[in-house]
Amino acid sequence: MIRPVFLVRIGVMRSDRIGHFALETELWLLEQESGVASRPKRSVDIWFAPEPIANRVLHKMWKQVLTIWPNWLMVSVFRINNLIPGAFAHQINKTTATCLDVHNLLDVYPPRLKFTATQIEQGHAGLAKLGMKPTDRFVCFIVRDSAYTKKAFPEKDxxxxxxxxxxxxxYVAGAEALADRGLFVLRMGSVVSKPLVSSNPRVIDYANSKVRSEFMDLFLGAHCEFNVSDGLGFYAIPAMFRRPNAYVNYSPFFMYYSSRACDLGIAKTMIDTATGKRLNLTEMGNRGVARFGETSQFTSAGVSVKSNTPSEIKDLMLEMLDRIESKWSSRPEDDELQRKFWEKYSEIIGPDRENFHGEIWSKYGAQFLRDNQDWIL
Incomplete structure (x- = not known):
């Protein structure tokens, strides 16, 4: 009845996973601001964030820029709306590709959220408890294991x-190498399967510390020199606050995060289980494994997914730091190796090139490409 006057739309936030809650929401706002997504005239958007909420501090911060109403009201309203003819018109549109910045907006537009002066003081107090000063440079890193999902979603396989x-x-060798360069290195995570073991006082197992909190997760991710990630959801916090991500062990391969010029990374490789031979890019494409996204698919294809070695992880971390500090020494062949890799990558992921990537602005690890030129074939 009120639609001819103004349109009320309802949106369901992906609040159960931090990656979606952070970056998918940020990208929705940027797609609106940039004009990528159209918004009806004379419309009002109302959101709600279903339980479980991955980070309640972020939930509160999103209220700075979005109208978010309580679940006790909006869950019922949303369900009733879906029973009414024309319900789709009252649903807020999704982003183009969930958390993937296929329109290259993050490098063009500033962050939508800001920390207050009080929050910055709170963050500095948290740093002090970790033995750090506000002026200390630090790197975050996050390592995916099964501990978090088993606790958060015990009913799901x-x-x-x-x-x-x-x-x-x-990751320890890489973390200690960064620490030797004068940075603090913080292992992130809310639930982890085992502790980080290092004798270097600058390498801190924040995930298992008493300082760890939902607020500090956000503050550290937003203020790190860069973040090291395998694609686990925490990467979204540095991204939404425009901090660089250095990816190691990235998977799934076809969804490699390619849209930001400041990012760098390498992905897991794939092994033929019968021969023990590593598949090169052409073989990955021919066997279809470059587009796999579930464990069972690899098993059925006779392929295992191999993590990057500690040496490869260390090289990537140091390459990222060198690039940030303008100390990286490029070689004449580097541009050609990048071109060959991205050309072959785009070929073997087929339609996923268009589905999950915009313009490719990030770089693949130069040291890895130098050392593995036979893999690019």
């Missing part, structure tokens, strides 16, 4: 994602 899991021990 999440084993289809097992191929994405990694071992925190493989």
């Amino acid at each position: 999440m084993s289809y994602h097992d191929f994405r899991n990694c071992d925190v021990d493989d």
